Structures are given as structure tokens and as C-alpha cells.
Amino acid sequence: MHKLLSTHTLPHHALALLSAEATRSRQQWLARQLPPNTLIERAGLCVARWLLAMAPHAQSVDVLAGRGHNGADALVAARWLHQLGRRVRVYAPAGNPASTDTSTPAQLMRATQSAGIAVFMDEISWLRQQASGGTADVLLDGLLGIGISRAPTGAVQQAIEWINAQSTPCLAIDIPSGLHPNTGHSPGAAVRAVATLSLLGVRPGLLTGQGRALCGEIWWSDLQPPSAAIHPQDAYTPEACAVLSGDADWRAWQHLHARRADEHKGTRGAVLVVGGGTGMHGALWLASASALASGAGKVWACSLASDTQAPLRPEIMRWATSINPNDADFAGKVVVAGCGAGTAWLDAPNPSTHDLTLERLLTQTERLVLDADGLNTVAARPAWAELLRQRAAQGKSTVITPHPLEAARLLGTSSSAVQADRLAAAKALCSQLNCTVVLKGSGSIIASPARLPYINASGNAALATPGSGDVLAGWLGGLWAQTPHESCDVHRLCMVAAHWHGRAALGHAGPLRAQDLVEAMAALHQAPARL
Numbered sequence: 001m002h003k004l005l006s007t008h009t010l011p012h013h014a015l016a017l018l019s020a021e022a023t024r025s026r027q028q029w030l031a032r033q034l035p036p037n038t039l040i041e042r043a044g045l046c047v048a049r050w051l052l053a054m055a056p057h058a059q060s061v062d063v064l065a066g067r068g069h070n071g072a073d074a075l076v077a078a079r080w081l082h083q084l085g086r087r088v089r090v091y092a093p094a095g096n097p098a099s100t101d102t103s104t105p106a107q108l109m110r111a112t113q114s115a116g117i118a119v120f121m122d123e124i125s126w127l128r129q130q131a132s133g134g135t136a137d138v139l140l141d142g143l144l145g146i147g148i149s150r151a152p153t154g155a156v157q158q159a160i161e162w163i164n165a166q167s168t169p170c171l172a173i174d175i176p177s178g179l180h181p182n183t184g185h186s187p188g189a190a191v192r193a194v195a196t197l198s199l200l201g202v203r204p205g206l207l208t209g210q211g212r213a214l215c216g217e218i219w220w221s222d223l224q225p226p227s228a229a230i231h232p233q234d235a236y237t238p239e240a241c242a243v244l245s246g247d248a249d250w251r252a253w254q255h256l257h258a259r260r261a262d263e264h265k266g267t268r269g270a271v272l273v274v275g276g277g278t279g280m281h282g283a284l285w286l287a288s289a290s291a292l293a294s295g296a297g298k299v300w301a302c303s304l305a306s307d308t309q310a311p312l313r314p315e316i317m318r319w320a321t322s323i324n325p326n327d328a329d330f331a332g333k334v335v336v337a338g339c340g341a342g343t344a345w346l347d348a349p350n351p352s353t354h355d356l357t358l359e360r361l362l363t364q365t366e367r368l369v370l371d372a373d374g375l376n377t378v379a380a381r382p383a384w385a386e387l388l389r390q391r392a393a394q395g396k397s398t399v400i401t402p403h404p405l406e407a408a409r410l411l412g413t414s415s416s417a418v419q420a421d422r423l424a425a426a427k428a429l430c431s432q433l434n435c436t437v438v439l440k441g442s443g444s445i446i447a448s449p450a451r452l453p454y455i456n457a458s459g460n461a462a463l464a465t466p467g468s469g470d471v472l473a474g475w476l477g478g479l480w481a482q483t484p485h486e487s488c489d490v491h492r493l494c495m496v497a498a499h500w501h502g503r504a505a506l507g508h509a510g511p512l513r514a515q516d517l518v519e520a521m522a523a524l525h526q527a528p529a530r531l
């Protein structure tokens with residue numbers, strides 16, 4: 001059993017994530033090699049041990065069991081907890097299985113009743129029991145697992161709503177009931193758990209969209225005896241549908257790019273940040289301060305505004321288009337464009353040849369991070385979206401960093417449609433624009449052509465503050481500038497930047513204001529490992 005994620009911990013290694021379908025294949029493959037019901041027995045025992053470790057003082061447990069194998073796990077756990085002297089009550093809102101039903105869950109239900117455990121099959125008797133017997137110390141959610149096929153309705157939906165209305169903490173078996181294992185979206189009611197124990201592997205839906213908010217602390221078990229355990233480093237198994245980022249990759253990047261004693265600013269790359277339209281200088285300030293704090297050697301800021309400009313940090317150079325009119329000025333620089341740009345690029349009907357028009361950035365920069373209003377502008381001008389798409393074929397690299405609404409504008413859909421399947425949305429954007437996509441939000445997704453997507457493990461609601469995205473774009477540009485062109489794996493670089501951004505918020509209840517976030521990220525620079 002491994003703890004994967006909590007408010008204060010992150011995974012050490014990257015971890016392969018399995019879809020519900022791949023989990024079933026793994027389950028069937030394992031089941032063929034084992035006596036009947038071994039996996040369910042292992043799962044139930046594992047759940048009981050986990051519950052006792054999570055709530056060692058709990059004397060009473062209310063177990064909610066559905067009709068499927070998630071409910072079967074719950075019934076095996078109930079049996080163990082009963083045997084270990086806990087007061088256990090079971091509520092099975094889907095009712096009694098028929099006496100002719102020979103499925104494993106039905107057999108386990110009969111065994112539970114024969115073992116003398118109190119089982120309730122209808123809401124009225126369950127609620128009466130709650131009123132007379134008092135509430136339990138812990139709830140165990142085994143209503144629905146990865147077999148969810150529709151939004152919960154009827155008695156199951158009511159049971160989910162009942163769980164969420166209790167002040168008693170709820171532990172979820174495999175996945176909070178109602179959450180979709182692949183997408184992290186709940187089409188209807190879903191359990192809000194304090195912790196979730198994922199079985200046989202970890203599904204991406206636990207880690208993105210609503211997953212993080214509904215799962216609470218995330219644990220997992222491969223249900224293997226220790227000698228056969230699948231090592232958590234097994235991150236790139238062919239069954240994987242995505243990879244969860246881990247601290248190790250982030251630390252490795254820092255180690256590889258640590259400052260040598262003989263370095264100077266010219267060896268740490270250069271970043272040009274373009275943005276800050278009228279009234280939005282702060283975004284330009286934050287992105288350029290972030291690029292600087294990431295370690296970039298030279299940082300220029302180019303404001304698209306005509307009104308008074310806010311002061312920048314003194315280390316940052318101003319880029320005036322009248323001073324730097326040549327295309328060659330982009331050479332060797334990473335350009336971060338769009339932070340707080342507003343409608344500046346759409347509103348300039350007759351830009352001068354020296355202006356940093358978006359068209360010019362799309363056609364002439366080698367390495368481009370396009371964020372915020374840069375993306376909204378591309379969404380509004382299909383011809384510019386085509387220029388973006390063509391960049392890869394011209395040997396130019398592009399990263400786009402949309403939040404769900406910006407992604408929706410680019411895809412011509414709604415942000416709720418993006419949130420309903422964030423992995424699919426990120427992959428669709430990636431193939432539509434032929435570039436690397438960082439889809440921000442809870443469980444940021446990083447998608448690149450022909451690569452397995454990453455889900456960022458770090459980050460929490462403390463980052464849901466204005467300017468947080470500008471900080472990420474600037475930091476990403478800054479790291480990119482410091483990475484030698486020939487060895488740069490942009491997909492991995494984005495994972496490192498997103499991990500770093502979220503890691504600075506670890507343990508923060510929030511809100512973490514963007515300017516403080518830059519400093520918190522800067523404080524995470526580490527000296528290279530020594531013997």
C-alpha cells in the first residue's frame with residue numbers, strides 16, 4: 001500500500017496511470033493465475049487494514065455497499081472489521097440480491113448476513129438505525145467503482161447524497177462513487193471522500209478534473225504480495241494511458257541544470273516576454289519576474305500598452321520595438337507571449353512593421369510559449385491558428401498554456417465540455433495545433449504529439465489566484481531558455497515547470513498571491529546532489 005498524494009506529500013517517482021479498461025485487463029490477467037475471488041479477498045483485507053491505519057481510534061464503521069465488485073470489496077472489508085471487534089453496519093441501497101444470484105457480490109452479501117453483521121436494504125430502515133444507534137466514526141464508500149456507466153440515480157444517488165451530508169469522514173474504495181475513472185468528471189452526484197484507496201493501479205480520473213477534490217488523500221495498492229509487487233517506477237508500461245509526474249524528474253532537471261562555478265548570465269539563456277495590454281501590466285510584470293527567478297540569464301519585457309507602464313524589477317530590460325526592429329532579435333530567445341495582452345493584437349488595424357504583432361511572433365520565433373490572450377487571439381483568427389499549426393513543420397517549437405475556457409475557445413466548444421474529459425481535450429488541442437499543450441486546472445495535463453500525456457501531481461487551490469498562470473508561463477519560458485536546444489525535451493520540460501509551480505504551493509491552504517508564488521518557486525532552487 002502506498003500513499004500517493006496528500007496536502008503535504010507528492011509522489012517521489014512518476015507513476016503509470018491505467019484506464020478502467022486497462023485495469024480490467026490487468027485484473028483478468030491476474031485472476032487467471034489465482035484461485036477464485038483471490039483479488040477481491042485481497043482487496044477487502046487491504047481496505048480493512050487501510051481503514052484501521054487511517055482511523056485507528058474508530059470503533060464503529062458504516063459500510064455502504066453497491067451491487068458490483070466495489071460493493072464486494074466493501075463486504076470483505078466489513079467482515080474483517082467485524083472480526084476485529086469493530087461495530088459494523090452495512091447499507092446496501094440497491095437491495096437484496098435474488099436468491100438465485102450466484103455472483104460473487106451476491107454470495108458475499110449472504111455471507112455477511114450469516115456472519116451476524118447488521119445489513120440494511122432500504123433507506124427508511126437505514127435512517128431509523130442511524131437515529132436510534134447513532135452515527136459511526138467512519139463511513140466506507142463501496143457503492144460504485146470503475147463500473148460506473150451513468151450518473152447515479154434512485155437509491156444509489158440518495159446514498160451518495162446522504163454520505164456527503166454527514167460530518168463523519170468517508171473513505172472511498174477504489175474511487176469515490178459517482179466519479180468517472182478515466183475522465184475525472186462526475187456526471188451527477190459523487191462522494192466527497194477524505195481519502196481514497198485505489199486498487200490494482202491508479203486511474204487518471206482520480207488526479208484531474210473533479211478527481212482531486214473528491215478523492216482527498218490518495219493511496220493505492222497493486223494487490224500483489226510484496227515479492228511480486230509492481231514497482232512504482234514502472235511508469236512507462238505499455239498499458240499506461242497517462243503518467244503522473246513525480247518529484248524525481250523535477251529533482252533530476254535541477255541536478256542536470258545546476259549552475260556551475262564558471263557560469264555567467266550569457267550561459268543561462270534569454271527570454272522576451274510580450275504582453276501587458278492596457279490596464280494589465282501586472283501580467284507582464286509577473287511573467288517576466290518569474291522568468292528571471294527561474295534563472296534565465298537575460299529577460300526583456302515588451303509592453304503592448306500605450307498607457308503608463310508599471311515599474312518592472314530593475315533586473316528586467318525593457319524591449320521597445322522601435323529600438324529592436326530586426327527579426328534577428330528573436331534569435332536564441334524564448335518568447336513568452338500573451339500574458340495580459342487583452343485585445344491589443346486584435347485592436348491594432350495598421351500595426352507598424354516594427355510592432356511585435358502576433359503574426360510576426362508566430363512566424364519568426366524559434367521557441368514560443370503562447371498564453372492567455374495570445375490564445376484567445378489565435379482562437380479568434382483561424383489564419384493565425386494555421387500559422388501556429390505550421391510552426392512544427394518549420395522546425396519551430398511551441399507550447400500553449402490554456403486554462404479550460406481558453407482551451408474551449410480554441411476547440412470551438414464550452415469549458416464544461418473541456419472539463420468533462422480534460423485528457424481528451426488536451427490531446428485534441430495538441431493534434432489540432434501540432435504543439436505541446438499545458439491544460440491548466442486541477443491536475444494540469446501536458447500533451448505533446450506522439451507522447452504519453454503527463455498529469456501534474458503537484459498544485460492545489462492555493463494557486464487559484466490571479467496571475468498564477470502568468471507565473472507558470474514565465475517560469476516555463478525561463479527554464480526553456482536555460483535548456484540547450486539540442487537536448488531539450490519540451491514535453492518533459494513542461495512537466496518540470498508545472499510540477500515546480502505546484503510544488504511551491506504544497507502545504508499552503510491558500511490563497512498564494514502570484515508575486516509571493518514567484519518567491520516561493522525561487523526558494524525551491526536546489527544545489528546539485530553531492531556524495
Ligand SMILES: NC(=O)C1=CN([C@@H]2O[C@H](COP(=O)(O)OP(=O)(O)OC[C@H]3O[C@@H](n4cnc5c(N)ncnc54)[C@H](O)[C@@H]3O)[C@@H](O)[C@H]2O)[C@@H](O)CC1
Binds near residue numbers: 031147152173175200
Ligand atoms: N473483479 C475483481 O477481481 C476485482 C474488482 N475490484 C473492484 O471491483 C470494482 C469494479 O467492479 P464492477 O465492474 O462490478 O463495477 P462496480 O462495482 O463499480 O459496479 C458496477 C455495478 O453498478 C451498476 N452501475 C453502473 N453505474 C451505475 C449507476 N450510476 N448507478 C447505479 N448502478 C450503477 C452496474 O450496472 C454494475 O452492476 C472496482 O472498482 C474495484 O473496487 C477490485 O477488488 C479488484 C479485484
Ligand SMILES: [K+]
Binds near residue numbers: 141143172175
Ligand atoms: K467507491
